[in-house]
Amino acid sequence: MRPHEYDTDVAIIGYGPTGVAAANALGALGVTAVAFERETDIYRRARAVTVNDWTMRLFQSVGLDETVKADMDPTVALRWITYDGTELLHIPFPPGKLGHATSYAIYQPALEQSLRDGAARHGDKVRVRYGVEVTGVDQDAAGVTVNTRDLATGETATLRARYALACHGGEVRTRERLGISLVGSTVDVRWVVVDGKVKRWWPSRHILTFWSDKERPVVDIALGRDNHRWEFPLRPEETDADFATQESLWPLLESVGVSREDIDIHGHAFYSHHVRSADSWRLGERVFLLGDAAHLMPPWAGSGMQSGIRDAFNIAWKLAGVLEGTLPLSILDSYEAERRPNVDFYTEVSVQLGRVITQQLTEEEQAALAAQSDELPPLLWPPFYVAGWFTGPASPDSAVGKMIPQPRAATVNGLIGRLDDLLGDGFAVLGDGVDPTAVLSPDEKAAWDAVGARYLTVRQADQGTEGPDEIVDIDGTLLAWLREYDARVVVVRPDRFVAAADPSGLAVPA
Template sequence: MIHPVPGQNRTPSMTQEPTTSYGSTAFDADVAIIGYGPAGVTAATYLGMQGVSVIVLEKDADLYSRARAVTVNDWTMRIFQDFGIDDVVKRDMDIARALTWKTYDKKVIFRLGFTDGGLGHAPSYMIYQPDMEREIRRNAERFDSIDLRLGHSFTGMTQDADGVTITAQDADGADYRFRVRNVLGTDGGGSKVRKELGFNMIGQTRPRRWLVIDGEVTKWWPECNELVFWSDPERPVVDIPLAKGNHRWEIPLQEGEKDSDFDSEEKVWARLKMLGIDESNARLKGWAFYSHHLRHLEAWRGRHVTLVGDAAHLMPPWAGQGMQSAIRDAQNAAWKYALVAKGLVGEDILDTIQSERSPHVEMMTEMAKQLGFLIEGDDPILIKLRNTLGPYVMHLPGLSKKMLPTTATNRFEVGWVTGLPQKNNALGRMIPQPEVYATSGIIHRLDDLLGQGFVVLGLDTDPREAMTPDQVSGWERLGARMVTVVASGDSRSDADTIVDHTGTLRRWMTKYGAKVIVLRPDRFVAAADPTGLDVPPARGNLEYAAEPTSAFPQNLREFARSLRANAPV
């Protein structure tokens, strides 16, 4: 439900009698979401799908018109599939083929292709963010439990033992307040929710300032469909073909240059013409200035409030993972918030949002840093070494799988699982998504056939037969569906059987020694028969798990180290 425009049915002012009072146990909604960017709409959508009441505050009355993110991958697309909009958003996307590093004399010094991750979608897509956001927002309008208040600003909050009283200002400037059980802060790098909690980010901001130019292609120029990192010590440039004929250039300002030096189209064009692009090739749509941050919170949660996305962590753009990490954070948080709102799990489960997501965010940040080394390196010796070794290194077999995110890196070690995730078990791993058959003979992608929520999969057996009555009732209380996985040679007709005709699920489960696994709503494994099929406690394995180890592939780090270590003295 979209809140009325200014001047219509104004929300209660604080000068009027509020609907609830501070400390009251009456609530206007289960959850408040502050910020309605990609993370906010992701969280709101999942909660809306579950019928959980949500109030969303978004200070901007209209969708932000500038593109920020440039890509999504198969994991993010799987989330959109869960919302039923993957085919819709794909219409406005182009499949990405490779990342290429070149010098201005057109020498290719490094290239990474994308490999199929087994998640049911292409490994990478180029997007035009405003169009993508418009579609996911439109989809969220279907849910009556979402009270979306565009043009309403978050101004403060007070927490007590039972919930949170939020103060806000509507689009007409009238103050009001409302009360919720829990709050999700998705309000970006300048988060007011974070400031209200008194949380401070640690880390650094890179001194180099970047001019980011968005344009629309009007006439093809050579290889304008290729994503290129122009690797030059003086003026590295990121040259990005976006979807639907849009294009982006990211150009660093030089020492002594200021944002105000580019205050007109004429001055921006002068910089693009240095790249061989002029008014005959493109139409400018706008430009902005950015600094690259490597910052994060040490704690994401403060009592009834959790921060995710850029409100909790900031990374450089080189790996294209900033917005996507925010979307994944929001999905992880939303299904847990839904369980809490329904009284199915205690609030302590919210502690597992950070424990599960933070290691992957750190991995993506490290990846961005190392890819940035290939782009921004300015040491002449290292540049020579990079340009000499890169063309040979890029031909190593399987390099892309080891240097870019894959299904194998979509995992966690500490969180809401029964037992300890290890290399030889399925816990904390995302299950692949092959095509499978229903017993009616119709082929589906796995998630479409399983549906939403929890699912217990039994390989060649009804999973109930491997579980105790308490385990069955525990998972069924959470709404779990019991499903048998069989090979195409079996004869079955019941609705709770899927036919794994490619053998993908069988190979994956057998690899980790599992005959029965429990899938969470985000398609990570919560429990498996070798490690125990009980429903995890609210805090999962947080009480006894060791600190998570880095899941970041060593190859890129070692490549960067080798460049430094082997540099001539």
């Protein structure tokens, strides 16, 4: 094969939640992909426990939100309590503004199966090679050569792609072969994670609970379907061997009020928490690191797996634009510029939640936390980016860099649905009661025309429509949001983040 011939557009190394998210995102955009996965089946132990409305909106963009919800339950609240029953903090989850519930309890194996089934819809555009490990990745100015070995037969092969996404998670051998090192620290505490099948309901089982204690803090969380999860730290004198059997786990469960009549234990495992990140999330020009291959965080914010999924969708629409020639090659630089600060934000939230759970807060910090009990905690803040492919600053008082709400909306002929489903999967220029093309300069419109943008006037539900290029905000949340930021016209990217707004300029980002 000559160097400039390709077997596929994108090679995906690893087919866990990040890799399969990338396959779905790329396939939906018409980008061909081949994924390589060492294992022949889904890892059957649940690890991640939640997804929120941002992640669900991503699943919606590939037509899988209703499918994955079938194995999920909305999370209604979060609380911190002590073993004597004292409630330190209780946070009801507010209604979601992104078109979905704020948070969902998941069962990860079921979620991954739904995502794999979703990727299979794309037929030969998205192919998966199970039982195959990647032994090397060589790149040049024109593309990437992926070297592989079939673990069953020993047969070796090569594949030529334009780009490669490293989604191999914590797989050490792949990391070493790619020359990736994760810099940071590992918390010097071992945790045992216990999963159970629910036999009967116990009080407040549906509330995500953190048992706060300096010696034995516990994560107590309902998973999707009829599963439940507890995470217990081992004390300094304890080892994995002390909890090798199910019988040895019952005293831990009984300490938080769970009995043999409540659940059947169906598995347990041991983990350590990491705070680590790669120096760069890009190797050369054509290989990108995603998910746990790029960053690791403690589990307290429920954002580890979700961050990998968001990485995948972020790079996918940018690669699609570059490959079809509508977006400049330089947009790929914005992947890490956008995603790293966001991952750092959730990592810090996770670390601070861990301090609350393990009762490491000072008296002053505890008082400050109690004083903020009526405020929306950072864990539930709407999605935002602080830098990246934007025109103008992504500042707190600007719509730029923030994800728009998703109300119920209607077309001019009365078709009612969620906003994203009516907008389509590309760029959209939205005007608050005004035709956005009348606000754009000729050069600005020509530039947005080049990326295939739609132009829509957004009307209030108590107004009529006047032309075909209009949409009605039935709930009023989008228009209220635009007015909060004094934005009359905004340009919305395929991922529903605002790329530009009239207060700071409507040019295509440089």
